[in-house]
Amino acid sequence: MKRRQTHSTQEILELLKAENQAMNHEMIQSKLDSQVNRATIYRVLNRFCEDGIVHKIVGDDGKQYFAFCLNCTQKTHNHNHFHFRCTQCGKVECLEKEASISLPEGYVLENFNGLISGTCNDCT
Amino acid sequence: MKRRQTHSTQEILELLKAENQAMNHEMIQSKLDSQVNRATIYRVLNRFCEDGIVHKIVGDDGKQYFAFCLNCTQKTHNHNHFHFRCTQCGKVECLEKEASISLPEGYVLENFNGLISGTCNDCT
DNA sequence: TTTTTAATGCGACATTGTTGCAATAATATA
DNA sequence: TATATTATTGCAACAATGTCGCATTAAAAA
Numbered sequence: 493m494k495r496r497q498t499h500s501t502q503e504i505l506e507l508l509k510a511e512n513q514a515m516n517h518e519m520i521q522s523k524l525d526s527q528v529n530r531a532t533i534y535r536v537l538n539r540f541c542e543d544g545i546v547h548k549i550v551g552d553d554g555k556q557y558f559a560f561c562l563n564c565t566q567k568t569h570n571h572n573h574f575h576f577r578c579t580q581c582g583k584v585e586c587l588e589k590e591a592s593i594s595l596p597e598g599y600v601l602e603n604f605n606g607l608i609s610g611t612c613n614d615c616t
Numbered sequence: 617m618k619r620r621q622t623h624s625t626q627e628i629l630e631l632l633k634a635e636n637q638a639m640n641h642e643m644i645q646s647k648l649d650s651q652v653n654r655a656t657i658y659r660v661l662n663r664f665c666e667d668g669i670v671h672k673i674v675g676d677d678g679k680q681y682f683a684f685c686l687n688c689t690q691k692t693h694n695h696n697h698f699h700f701r702c703t704q705c706g707k708v709e710c711l712e713k714e715a716s717i718s719l720p721e722g723y724v725l726e727n728f729n730g731l732i733s734g735t736c737n738d739c740t
Numbered sequence: 741t742t743t744t745t746a747a748t749g750c751g752a753c754a755t756t757g758t759t760g761c762a763a764t765a766a767t768a769t770a
Numbered sequence: 771t772a773t774a775t776t777a778t779t780g781c782a783a784c785a786a787t788g789t790c791g792c793a794t795t796a797a798a799a800a
Contacts (some may be wrong), residue, residue, distance in 0.1 A: 496746055496797050517787080529749050534788065536747090552729040554678040554756080555787070574717060579726060591715065591730075593698060598737030602703060605676040605731045606715075613722030620766050620777055641756080653780050658757065660778090678787080679756075 495539065500528045504536050505545070505560075514549055514559035514575060514584040544569045549584070551577050552609050557584050574606040580615035619663065624652045628660050629669070629684075638673055638683035638699060638708040668693045673708070675701050676733050681708050698730040704739035 495501075503524055508515070511523075517533050528536075537558045540546035544564065549557045549571075557575070564570065574587040591606055619625075627648055632639070635647075641657050652660075661682045664670035668688065673681045673695075681699070688694065698711040715730055 493746070494798085498747060498797070500748075530787090531750080531789075532748055539747095550674065550676045550678055552674045552727055554674055554680070556678070574730075576719070576723065587717075587719070589718075591717075593711075593715075593732060594713075595700070595711070595732070595734075596737065598740050599700065600734045600740060601732055602734035603676055603732065605729075605733070606698075607729045608717060608719070608725055608727065609729070610719075610724045610726035613720065616722050616724060617777070618767080622766070622778065624779075654756090655758075655781080656779055663778095 495543070499526060500532055501536050501539075503528070504533065505540070508540075508546060508558065508560040512585065514557035514586070516551070516555045516557050519582070520558070547571045549575050549607060550605055551575075551584065552607050553577070559584075559586065562586075572604045572606075574608055576612065577607060577609040578612035578615055579609050580611050583612060583614075585612075619667070623650060624656055625660050625663075627652070628657065629664070632664075632670060632682065632684040636709070638681035638710070640675075640679045640681050643706075644682070671695045673699050673731060674729055675699075675708065676731050677701070683708075683710065686710075696728045696730075698732055700736065701731060701733040702736035702739055703733050704735050707736060707738075709736070 503526065504520060507520060507523055515523075517530060517537070520533055521528065521530065537546060537548070540558070541548050545561060546558050547561055547564070549559065551557055561569070572593070573590050575584055576587055577584045587608070591604075593601075593604070595601060627650065628644060631644060631647055639647075641654060641661070644657055645652065645654065661670060661672070664682070665672050669685060670682050671685055671688070673683070675681055685693070696717070697714050699708055700711055701708045711732070715728075717725075717728070719725060
């Protein structure tokens with residue numbers, strides 16, 4: 493199944509590239525120039541995730557956030573870094589430091605989801 | 617406002633103490649002897665959190681999980697440890713190792729939410 | 741230009757979690 | 771013990787998030 497480029501996919505990808513933060517569907521929808529259906533946004537984002545272009549973080553608010561992959565090559569698609577979510581302004585940004593986690597014997601890692609919330613530098 | 621002990625609060629607290637894992641409202645509801653309303657369960661759990669008896673983790677499935685505090689004294693109520701959620705059996709357990717995170721200047725930590733999902737030892 | 745089929749919009753739905761309000765029951769008071 | 775106080779509960783309603791089926795639209799291939 494080959495992917496097609498549409499207005500929606502292009503706009504959403506550009507937005508994610510331009511913004512230096514992870515965004516949930518609502519933030520994305522409100523920042524798009526054209527109106528895109530909610531279901532479509534989710535489908536586009538999930539497709540991006542499947543393709544390894546974008547990664548998904550679940551915030552401690554229970555919402556899904558999406559961010560453009562910066563340091564991921566096609567082979568190593570790792571996101572073992574923390575994200576910081578500001579409870580004041582809502583911004584979700586990547587914290588650079590990689591977290592190295594050693595799991596107990598017999599445990600297999602599928603997904604790393606490290607999130608710290610609090611107040612960011614701008615809102616202190 | 618003083619807390620009251622009710623059948624619900626006692627049962628839920630006992631359950632959380634007995635089980636060695638974090639549970640969401642559904643798991644709790646199904647394991648209770650008596651039937652307790654969903655809203656009540658949430659209210660009880662959130663009260664426990666306020667009192668520092670229980671801590672809350674948001675899974676990468678977006679659900680809230682609650683676990684009885686083991687190593688928290690009344691003064692230091694820290695949960696800077698990771699949780700592991702098995703995507704097969706649904707179990708959410710604490711990983712012992714504390715994660716030490718250094719935030720950038722001007723950032724204030726309110727909540728640490730570290731979660732790794734995958735398959736646990738039993739399900740491998 | 742025509743054909744193929746991936747992507748979209750719409751509506752409906754399941755699920756999670758919260759809240760207002762009247763009824764209940766745990767604790768304090770007499 | 772009996773009564774008063776008010777924290778807690780159950781119920782219903784609600785908002786929000788995310789998913790899915792299906793008919794329609796529009797990329798890309800032929």
